[in-house]
Amino acid sequence: KNKNSCFDEEAMSYVNKGINPIIFSGLNIAVTSDESRAINFIDTPKIIISASGMCEAGRIKHHLKHNLWKPENTILFVGYQAMNTLGRSLVDGAKTAKLFGEEVVVRAEILVLPGVSGHADVDGLDKWIKSYEMPPKKVFVNHGEDSVTEAYKDHLRNDFGLNAFAPYSGAELDLISGEFKNTTPIKIVKKTGASPNYQRLLSALDRLTALVNKSSGLTNKDLAKLTDTINNICAKWND
Incomplete structure (x- = not known):
């Protein structure tokens, strides 16, 4: 990959020929929400590329509502799914999903394509740590699931000899004393969306638009x- 470009060598070869590597024949871009919802009422086979990656908000929820219950469909995840998200529950084998106030049965095939996430892996993080001319006095591992951050913290301590920590969300470090405060894990409370009746109204709007x-x-x-x-x-x- 060219470090001055977001494309690798193969993609750059297309760019140099005047070809946009992310635009291809048959691609239709849904700009408005109405255009996006209308996709669900097109009967011909298709691939829907949609955000958000963890299925917590946006147009993806409409697509899931209309397609999760169909056994001929495939839901392919290509990014990391965090704990306590709809995407994670589907990847973990949930049999139903609550969408717009309704329980939708999961009959579609659920697949995961690993290695596409934009986050660095262990080797990438190790390479970054090694690039310091002087080792950092403290390293905080604060992105990822608890078990993963704890494991990487131990790796930094045992294999690199670094003063590493994996603080919970909300923890504070007193820079003068070097002591942590508020170290008890904060319980994650899932946000509630709009009322079920309002979500039913939005579903009716989908049908009217179609x-x-x-x-x-x-x-x-x-x-x-x-x-x-x-x-x-x-x-x-x-x-």
Whole structure:
């Protein structure tokens, strides 16, 4: 990989030929939320590339709601899934997932493609540590699951002779005394989203959007009738 570029040699060969390596034939970019939701109502086979990687927010939740329960589908994870996230629960074999207030049965195939995460592995972190001309006085390992950070902390102590720590979230170090405060682990409280009824309303919006997107072939009479129905609903609830 060229250290001055985000692409490797193969990708740079395309760039030098004037070819964008991340744009290809058949790729359709959904810019708006409505365009993204409409994908779920297209019956032809497709690959949906969506964020967020841990399935905690954004358009991915709509895609999961419409596709998790279908056994012919595959959900492929290509990034790290942190504890207490929806993505992690799916990777760990959850049988159901709660999406927009509804329990969705997991029938799709769940697969993981390792090695694609942008985080450095042990060898990469070791190389970074070794690059210091003078060893750091203290090293704090603060990103990762508890078991992993503890293991890497021990590795730094035992194999590098470094004064390494793996503090819990919320811990404080007194720079004068060198002592830690607030070392008790903080219990993770999962944030609650909007009410189930509001999530049902959003799901109804998805269906309405899909209906409108499919209505271009209707007769003028049916189009007028559908339009009047939608306008009447809007007028009723705007009062």
